Amino acid sequence: MGNETTNGTTNGRTDGRTDGTTDGRTTRAVLFHGLGGPEVLSVEEVPLPAPGPGEVLVRVEAIGLNRAEALFRAGTYYYPARLPGSRLGYEAAGTVEAVGEGVTAFAPGDPVMAAANFEFGTYGVHAERVVLPQEYLVARPEGVDAVTGAAVWLTYFTAYGGMVLTGGLRPGDHVVVTGASSGVGTAAIQTALRVGAVPVAVTRGEAKRKRLLELGAAHVVVTETEDLVEEVRRITGGAGADLVFDAIGGPGFARLGDALRPGGAAVLYGWLDPRPVELSRNWPQTTHTYANGALARTEEGRRLAAGFIGSGLRDGSLAPVIAETFDGLERIADAHRLMESNTHTGKIVVRVEH
Numbered sequence: 001m002g003n004e005t006t007n008g009t010t011n012g013r014t015d016g017r018t019d020g021t022t023d024g025r026t027t028r029a030v031l032f033h034g035l036g037g038p039e040v041l042s043v044e045e046v047p048l049p050a051p052g053p054g055e056v057l058v059r060v061e062a063i064g065l066n067r068a069e070a071l072f073r074a075g076t077y078y079y080p081a082r083l084p085g086s087r088l089g090y091e092a093a094g095t096v097e098a099v100g101e102g103v104t105a106f107a108p109g110d111p112v113m114a115a116a117n118f119e120f121g122t123y124g125v126h127a128e129r130v131v132l133p134q135e136y137l138v139a140r141p142e143g144v145d146a147v148t149g150a151a152v153w154l155t156y157f158t159a160y161g162g163m164v165l166t167g168g169l170r171p172g173d174h175v176v177v178t179g180a181s182s183g184v185g186t187a188a189i190q191t192a193l194r195v196g197a198v199p200v201a202v203t204r205g206e207a208k209r210k211r212l213l214e215l216g217a218a219h220v221v222v223t224e225t226e227d228l229v230e231e232v233r234r235i236t237g238g239a240g241a242d243l244v245f246d247a248i249g250g251p252g253f254a255r256l257g258d259a260l261r262p263g264g265a266a267v268l269y270g271w272l273d274p275r276p277v278e279l280s281r282n283w284p285q286t287t288h289t290y291a292n293g294a295l296a297r298t299e300e301g302r303r304l305a306a307g308f309i310g311s312g313l314r315d316g317s318l319a320p321v322i323a324e325t326f327d328g329l330e331r332i333a334d335a336h337r338l339m340e341s342n343t344h345t346g347k348i349v350v351r352v353e354h
Contacts, residue, residue: 029127033084051100061146087124093149117296171196321346
């Protein structure tokens with residue numbers, strides 16, 4: 001990711017720092033020493049350095065889980081973990097405890113969220129405390145508690161960056177959202193509604209149809225019993241969807257393209273199906289591959305997303321769906337098991353006890 005190391009450790013360290021500066025403090029963090037299922041995760045004491053120039057010490061209060069972390073832990077993410085001792089975690093909310101020299105964006109006591117723009121094998125934020133460069137943090141909107149904050153940034157940033165900034169979603173557009181019951185999927189439904197678009201949620205089983213409609217989906221397509229292309233054509237009066245927002249990829253991506261109108265666009269932001277992606281011959285259409293981290297590493301991307309997300313939280317149009325909250329880092333493996341069960345709707349959050 002950019003110029004960052006893909007080491008799970010940095011010179012044998014697990015705190016993300018390269019200068020070796022430490023005051024002897026430690027903190028508890030989630031690590032793994034081998035690839036595999038949730039059982040490889042452990043909570044261990046690791047060095048906690050004092051914040052250096054441009055760095056911020058954050059007391060973590062809640063962490064949010066994402067599919068990327070399960071893929072990384074299993075060895076199927078797009079960059080590898082270097083073992084032993086890899087950190088884990090893109091998303092967390094907490095409070096600034098101390099800042100290093102030259103930090104101007106944050107001060108002790110500020111509520112913050114991790115910006116998910118870093119290599120998490122080194123800077124993973126699933127811990128009691130973390131030291132991060134200030135550009136790896138964003139302000140937590142006023143009045144947003146830590147559990148909500150841990151469920152907000154990455155999901156809504158992905159939905160806004162992928163559908164609006166990349167896909168050009170406009171009012172009145174029909175957007176097909178796959179994996180609609182996931183954290184990003186539920187955020188995408190709300191983001192589409194806030195833009196004035198028409199979200200068409202896609203899910204595999206009938207059990208989630210009612211809940212997705214309650215969450216604001218204008219239509220739900222259940223792929224186990226309904227033909228995706230036929231249903232989208234029916235919903236759109238034969239025209240086809242304007243945009244597809246997909247986390248799955250694989251051969252099924254071609255079928256999504258078949259559901260687009262002429263000149264429509266598809267945004268692929270994940271590869272839950274690891275098989276090669278196949279493209280539709282329903283031309284003309286545009287396919288975008290969206291990398292959340294690439295946009296989050298730009299100051300402009302963070303500014304635009306923070307404005308959209310913050311205003312949405314304030315007016316209530318954006319409200320993260322929390323599937324379940326676990327208490328304590330020791331529950332991290334249980335939280336991962338729930339995520340991999342695919343039985344939940346929304347975001348899984350772990351409160352960090354101090």
